[in-house]
Each structure stands twice: as structure tokens, then as C-alpha cells.
Amino acid sequence: MPGLRVSLEPSVLRVGKTREEDVLIGSKCKECGKYFFPQRKRCAYCCEPTTELVELSKEGILSSYSLVAKKAKYSLVEPPYILGEVRIPEGILIYSVINAKSEELQMGQKVKLETVEIKKDETENSIIAYSFSLAK
Amino acid sequence: MRKVYAMGIGMHKFGRFTEKSFEELTYPAIEGALLDAGMPFKDIEVAFCGVVYSSLYDSRRVIQQFGWTGIMIHSLAQASGSSAAAFRLGYWTVGAGIHDTALIVGYEKLPKGMLTGTLFPGMNHLDVMGLDPIPARLALEMRKRMKEYNEPIEAYAAVAAQASEYASLNPMAHYQEKHTIQDVLNSPVVSEPLTLYMCCPTSDGAGAVVICSEKKARQYGKKRAIEIVGNVCGTPQIEDLVGGPGSDIGGDFKGGNLTKRLVRKLYNDAAIGPEDIDVAQMHDPFTMATLVDLEALGFCKEGEAGRFVLKGNIGPSGKIPTNTDGGLLCKGHPMGATGTAQVAEVVKQLRGEAGPRQIPNNPKVGLTHSSGAGMININLLKK
Numbered sequence: 097m098p099g100l101r102v103s104l105e106p107s108v109l110r111v112g113k114t115r116e117e118d119v120l121i122g123s124k125c126k127e128c129g130k131y132f133f134p135q136r137k138r139c140a141y142c143c144e145p146t147t148e149l150v151e152l153s154k155e156g157i158l159s160s161y162s163l164v165a166k167k168a169k170y171s172l173v174e175p176p177y178i179l180g181e182v183r184i185p186e187g188i189l190i191y192s193v194i195n196a197k198s199e200e201l202q203m204g205q206k207v208k209l210e211t212v213e214i215k216k217d218e219t220e221n222s223i224i225a226y227s228f229s230l231a232k
Numbered sequence: 233m234r235k236v237y238a239m240g241i242g243m244h245k246f247g248r249f250t251e252k253s254f255e256e257l258t259y260p261a262i263e264g265a266l267l268d269a270g271m272p273f274k275d276i277e278v279a280f281c282g283v284v285y286s287s288l289y290d291s292r293r294v295i296q297q298f299g300w301t302g303i304m305i306h307s308l309a310q311a312s313g314s315s316a317a318a319f320r321l322g323y324w325t326v327g328a329g330i331h332d333t334a335l336i337v338g339y340e341k342l343p344k345g346m347l348t349g350t351l352f353p354g355m356n357h358l359d360v361m362g363l364d365p366i367p368a369r370l371a372l373e374m375r376k377r378m379k380e381y382n383e384p385i386e387a388y389a390a391v392a393a394q395a396s397e398y399a400s401l402n403p404m405a406h407y408q409e410k411h412t413i414q415d416v417l418n419s420p421v422v423s424e425p426l427t428l429y430m431c432c433p434t435s436d437g438a439g440a441v442v443i444c445s446e447k448k449a450r451q452y453g454k455k456r457a458i459e460i461v462g463n464v465c466g467t468p469q470i471e472d473l474v475g476g477p478g479s480d481i482g483g484d485f486k487g488g489n490l491t492k493r494l495v496r497k498l499y500n501d502a503a504i505g506p507e508d509i510d511v512a513q514m515h516d517p518f519t520m521a522t523l524v525d526l527e528a529l530g531f532c533k534e535g536e537a538g539r540f541v542l543k544g545n546i547g548p549s550g551k552i553p554t555n556t557d558g559g560l561l562c563k564g565h566p567m568g569a570t571g572t573a574q575v576a577e578v579v580k581q582l583r584g585e586a587g588p589r590q591i592p593n594n595p596k597v598g599l600t601h602s603s604g605a606g607m608i609n610i611n612l613l614k615k
Contacts, residue, residue, distance in 0.1 A: 173362030
């Protein structure tokens with residue numbers, strides 16, 4: 097029996113039965129309409145518990161990127177890899193690994209959510225993390 | 233606020249001192265500051281320490297090596313701004329008239345390797361996802377800046393080259409070898425386009441400052457006292473963070489928006505402007521930060537910092553000699569110690585006691601700018 101797909105961090109990534117159902121979770125303030133990622137109980141502007149959980153857009157614009165050449169201590173991602181800042185239509189930034197080569201990238205390109213298996217747990221479940229890749 | 237003076241400064245060399253205890257690191261710094269102030273430890277009324285990687289009792293131990301006088305001993309962990317935060321609290325405490333003297337101590341022994349926002353594994357998902365390396369966040373903004381202002385990579389290297397030149401004249405610096413712009417560009421890539429020499433090292437070290445009220449300054453001899461004429465501090469707005477809130481790594485690298493908001497008030501309250509400042513120490517863990525800070529603090533126009541630096545304006549005879557002790561980039565960055573070291577360097581320069589790296593023309597006003605865990609602290613000092 098194949099292992100289950102399990103979110104590395106359910107508070108930011110809701111994982112479905114298939115990759116297509118995976119979606120980032122943020123918050124939206126019911127009073128001022130601002131979005132947040134990661135989710136917040138209280139709006140950062142209104143300072144009140146006025147937020148609700150929302151599914152975030154799966155496409156965005158790559159506002160900048162960097163090829164990381166050195167490994168950070170606890171990272172499961174082996175360098176070299178690309179880190180990027182993705183601006184989604186809700187007006188917020190998602191800091192994410194970008195599945196692409198540095199030479200393919202330009203600021204302003206369209207990117208889309210692409211979840212990946214970051215490791216297997218002890219019962220062979222797939223632990224899923226979010227990343228982005230170039231939108232065709 | 234009453235007048236507050238920096239009376240004494242002391243340092244332990246920054247570098248790698250794996251075998252030394254915190255007591256051994258801090259002793260010469262504290263003793264140096266007390267001797268410099270001409271003040272016995274018994275006269276210290278309160279202590280504020282800044283340190284990040286420490287155990288439960290360290291700040292008490294480093295202070296109590298000088299005596300168990302029953303004073304309050306505070307310990308602040310505020311990343312790179314830990315002892316800048318300690319200094320601010322000391323300044324406010326003395327300025328508010330609660331105490332007449334305060335001892336500020338910053339100390340740290342850092343692990344080797346790239347700094348990340350989380351100290352312990354599993355604190356959040358960002359570390360395992362590879363999203364935690366601090367240089368990468370800077371690199372993202374650097375790429376944007378270079379494009380927006382058509383700023384050459386040489387400008388980012390020039391900041392490091394200048395820092396290495398200052399550090400070569402500072403025996404307390406972690407790294408004293410001089411680097412050219414080409415050396416900086418040729419050093420290994422850390423996070424494109426940032427190279428190794430554009431990033432500060434992790435270091436061990438300690439610094440201490442004794443501050444006091446006017447009454448005490450008169451008692452101990454005001455001649456070499458440097459007045460602290462203002463401090464401003466604050467935390468960022470959620471939009472100020474590079475890459476979004478995420479792990480809340482909070483450096484003010486997105487156009488220096490927080491620094492701009494804060495420094496306006498400081499300049500206004502002190503009736504001092506950037507044109508009056510003769511020397512500045514800025515938070516420069518990565519060279520890109522210096523460019524952002526030069527603009528945010530008003531030393532040059534927005535988008536012009538790269539060309540400003542390439543013209544030699546942060547050098548000893550430039551418009552604003554910057555990070556004259558080698559800065560975080562070359563003097564080193566033992567996080568908790570850096571805030572006190574910045575103040576110590578400004579005090580030295582204003583007293584005219586900076587030796588071979590003394591900037592010319594009798595500097596009278598200095599500024600320190602520190603960032604830690606998102607909190608910015610800016611101080612103005614004058615003689």
C-alpha cells in the first residue's frame with residue numbers, strides 16, 4: 097500500500113489526494129481585506145481577531161531570486177538551489193524554493209505553485225512541501 | 233531626558249576564541265571601560281547585557297566577576313542588535329533619572345557557518361525547506377536594487393574593500409587583510425549575487441560601555457566624555473520584510489523603510505541633520521545593507537549609494553566615513569557584542585583616539601545604526 101501524502105506544515109500547506117489539489121493557506125482580514133501568509137489569528141493592521149482562513153492563488157510573479165550555494169544547517173534541500181520571492185495576486189509575498197535553473201530565470205516571470213516530496217517519514221508517507229516553478 | 237554621557241569604552245578583540253569562557257571574553261572589555269571612565273565598579277548602579285547564544289546565568293556571571301553589589305543585571309537577546317538594545321535601555325534609564333551610571337556589555341561566541349533565523353531544528357518548517365539562510369534574503373533585494381538603479385556589482389564589492397582597508401588598521405578586528413574590489417568579486421558565491429567577502433563572518437568577542445549622568449561625568453572628569461544626544465528605535469511594518477513575514481527575519485533591507493521613518497524623528501528632535509554627521513557606524517552584515525543605509529540615513533539620494541561609494545565617500549576623507557573600524561564585514565560580527573563595538577568606535581573617533589584609522593578634520597558628531605531581529609536602534613553622539 098502506497099504511503100499517504102502528508103503536509104510538512106499543515107498551517108501553510110493543505111495537501112490533497114493528488115498534487116493538483118494542494119493549496120497554500122493564508123488568512124484574510126474580514127474588516128480591512130488584507131491578506132497574510134503565513135496565517136494569523138489577528139490582523140496585523142486592525143490588531144483584532146478578525147481573520148479567516150483562505151486558499152491562496154496558485155500563480156504569481158517572481159519578484160526576485162537568488163541561487164543559494166551554501167547549505168543552511170537544517171535544510172533538507174541541497175545547494176545549489178534557487179530561493180525566490182513570489183508576489184501573488186492577493187498582494188502578498190511568498191518566500192519559496194523555485195524549481196528552475198538560475199539561467200532560466202528573470203524577475204517578473206510567471207510562476208506557479210508546485211508541491212514536492214521533501215522526505216519520507218518512518219512509515220513511508222510522503223512529506224510534502226511547497227515550492228514554485230515556471231508557469232508555461 | 234537628562235544629559236547622558238558615554239564615559240568609558242572597552243573591547244575584547246573580535247575573532248575566534250573557542251577556548252575562552254564568557255568571563256574571559258568580557259573581563260578585558262569591562263575592565264577597559266571602567267578604567268577608561270575612571271570609575272570603580274562599585275559606582276555602577278545597573279547593568280544591561282546583550283547576548284544571543286548564552287545559557288541561563290551568563291550575564292550575571294560576567295558582571296559579578298567584578299563584584300556582587302546587588303545591582304540589577306539585565307540580559308537582552310535581540311539578534312545583531314542585542315547590545316544596541318542594552319545600550320538604549322541604559323541611555324533611557326540614566327536619561328530618565330532612575331540611575332546615574334550604567335554598564336552596558338555585549339558579548340558572544342557564535343557557531344561557525346551560515347547564520348540562520350532559527351537556533352534550534354524543528355522550530356518551524358522554513359529551516360528544513362531551505363528557506364532560512366539569511367544571506368539569500370539580502371541577495372533577493374540586492375538583485376532588485378541593481379536592476380532598479382542600474383547599480384554595478386563593483387559598488388557592492390567596494391563597500392567590502394573599504395571595510396577591509398579600515399579593518400587592516402584595527403588590531404581588534406577579526407580579519408585584517410586588505411581586499412581589492414576584484415578580490416571581493418572573485419571570492420566564492422554564497423547566495424548569488426552575494427559573494428563571501430560581501431558577507432560578514434560569525435565571530436566571538438565582547439564590548440563594554442560605561443554611561444552616566446552629567447553629575448557623574450563632572451565627578452569623573454568630563455573632558456573625554458561624549459554626549460549621547462539621542463536614540464530612536466522601532467520595529468518594522470509587515471510590508472518592510474524581504475520575502476514577506478515568513479520566518480520573521482527582519483532586517484531593514486527593503487529600501488531601509490524603517491530606518492527612514494525612525495531617523496527623521498531623531499534628526500528632528502536633536503536638530504542635527506545628516507550633513508552635520510562626521511562619522512557613522514552602520515549595520516552592514518552584507519554590503520548591500522550599507523548602500524541601503526547610506527540612503528535611508530540621508531547621506532546620499534535614493535538610488536545613488538552605489539556611485540557614492542565608488543567615489544570613495546565612505547573612506548576616511550569621504551563625505552561620510554563609514555564603519556571606520558572595519559564594520560561587521562571585517563571587524564567581525566559576534567552578534568551580541570556588535571552594538572557596544574559600534575558605540576566604542578564612534579567614541580574613539582570623536583575623542584580623536586582612533587590611532588592609524590583616525591578620520592581627519594576633528595569629527596564632532598557620530599551616528600550608530602544597528603538592526604537586530606527587525607528592531608532598529610539609531611544613536612547620535614557628539615563631543
